[in-house]
Amino acid sequence: MGLLVDGIWHDTWYETKSTGGAFKRSTAQFRNWITADGSAGPSGTDGFKAESGRYHLYVSYACPWAHRTLIFRALKGLGEHISVSVVHPDMLDKGWTFETDDAGATGDTLLSKSYAHQIYTEVDPNYTGRVTVPILWDKTRHTIVSNESSEIIRMLNAAFDGITGNTLDFWPVEKRDAIEEVNTRIYDTVNNGVYKAGFATTQTAYDAAIQPLFDTLDWLEAHLGQNRYLLGDTLTEADWRLFTTLVRFDPVYHLHFKCNKKRLIDYPNLWAYTRELYQIPGVAETVHLGHIVRHYHYSHDTINPNRILPVNPDLNWDAPHRRG
Numbered sequence: 001m002g003l004l005v006d007g008i009w010h011d012t013w014y015e016t017k018s019t020g021g022a023f024k025r026s027t028a029q030f031r032n033w034i035t036a037d038g039s040a041g042p043s044g045t046d047g048f049k050a051e052s053g054r055y056h057l058y059v060s061y062a063c064p065w066a067h068r069t070l071i072f073r074a075l076k077g078l079g080e081h082i083s084v085s086v087v088h089p090d091m092l093d094k095g096w097t098f099e100t101d102d103a104g105a106t107g108d109t110l111l112s113k114s115y116a117h118q119i120y121t122e123v124d125p126n127y128t129g130r131v132t133v134p135i136l137w138d139k140t141r142h143t144i145v146s147n148e149s150s151e152i153i154r155m156l157n158a159a160f161d162g163i164t165g166n167t168l169d170f171w172p173v174e175k176r177d178a179i180e181e182v183n184t185r186i187y188d189t190v191n192n193g194v195y196k197a198g199f200a201t202t203q204t205a206y207d208a209a210i211q212p213l214f215d216t217l218d219w220l221e222a223h224l225g226q227n228r229y230l231l232g233d234t235l236t237e238a239d240w241r242l243f244t245t246l247v248r249f250d251p252v253y254h255l256h257f258k259c260n261k262k263r264l265i266d267y268p269n270l271w272a273y274t275r276e277l278y279q280i281p282g283v284a285e286t287v288h289l290g291h292i293v294r295h296y297h298y299s300h301d302t303i304n305p306n307r308i309l310p311v312n313p314d315l316n317w318d319a320p321h322r323r324g
């Protein structure tokens, strides 16, 4: 675990002293958008036109943010249009690596790098910042389009529709305000909330994260008792953003991040909802619990210094969900 400073890799854990033990996630720096005609998106520059075979995704199967992009690639029929490399689940002193000695870790099938930080310095030899996945790479311009998953999924949602003919819309215009509202609460208290609990280095910081997390899960349990999806009858990006955290909840966050007031399976509606999303064709193939469990427990030695992997209960993801 580390970061780049002026293009040089430094092996240091997250700094939490200056924030009273609280984990603060840094902001992604590459913020261009792929669009259907190559015009600029809401941020960044123009010139990233949707074209088959032009773009490459670097992901970790363990990472909930990268997982969103894999789900959109699958659901939007982009498998044959956007290639993928998968990092090794262990993120140790060199950060994400392209070692291949774990089933599913592909190596860097595009640029043949050894470490993900070399992809960042390929674009900016003086890059300063964290080296995160997902990374969306442009083979034509030899640069990073974006390293912000919330924006990558919105590009994949629409930019390639003219190429694929897939018009599924997970970010419908008329629901965008409502999606934003639910995303904000879920990001702060659930998606990032589990990290705030897990990476807290003081009791106060942990306590400040854990209550809002379970308050939101209790609210979601009630909400999903009345609604099939977060926004009612329409499946939207808000559901997929929640899903990648829920799928990791019992295998990892419950124990490793001390989010243990309740398990996912203690919430009947949330658990059935998670299974419904899991069972949508194409989604199960994006869920790699082996990488998920291995990554967190093996990589975060400040939390689990002996790197012992827990056995974990078997969850039946294929059990009928009986929703809808």
Ligand SMILES: N[C@@H](CCC(=O)N[C@@H](CS)C(=O)NCC(=O)O)C(=O)O
Binding pocket: 001, 002, 027, 028, 060, 062, 063, 064, 065, 066, 130, 131, 132, 133, 134, 147, 148, 149, 150
């Ligand atoms: N804002 C980013 C966050 C991505 C992120 O934090 N990814 C984690 C993996 S789950 C990572 O690569 N962390 C490495 C680090 O922080 O050094 C996004 O959503 O795309």
